[in-house]
Amino acid sequence: MNWTDLSSVGYPTLFLGVLIGSIVPIVPTGAVVGGAAAIAMTTGHLSLPLVLLLSTAGAMIGDVVTFAVARLGSDAAVRWLARGQKPERLVAARERFARQGWQLVIVGRLLPAGRIPVLLAAGAVGYPWRRLVPATAVACVLWAVAYALLGVVSGGLFDSPLVATLLAAVLVLLVTGVINLVAKRRRERARVG
Secondary structure: OOOOOHHHHHHHHHHHHHHHHHHOOOOOHHHHHHHHHHHHHHOOOOOHHHHHHHHHHHHHHHHHHHHHHHHHOHHHHHHHHHOOOOHHHHHHHHHHHHHHHHHHHHHHHHOOOOHHHHHHHHHHOOOOHHHHHHHHHHHHHHHHHHHHHHHHHHHHHOOOHHHHHHHHHHHHHHHHHHHHHHHHHHHHHHHHO
């Protein structure tokens, strides 16, 4: 491995950053993907198709691991999910996953802070693997493309990889903030109405 070549460090960092951040949300995975896409747009060190492929693979593996933890430890996951909840809520969650599991998995991946609760709930209610894996694959591709587009936009605006990467991170944070604000307002309206 040539440590002076950005692609030798960039691709493993991208994959591991997204993988780890998809399991334990300590890494801002959207910013990692946006930054890598910005670098791909402003330098020859990274390839945008490889950025998309590695981002999707890292996200998918991380999501499957998160789901597996809840699914394989389902009794504990059900207790955790049901703590403080009425039994009817767990039944309603099972019914909702039976009807709209695909949509829940995809939307959960795309909404900030939605992925882990959705995957844990899916595992706790026994959502089938045969449905989860394709839904997760679609969700991860859409997610990777969405955040890479923010990097492509910033890379298209600035020639400097540093400025483009910083702008991509700021765009990711702004989009995340707006989505969270809209979701909060919708929850407030639902409570009132």
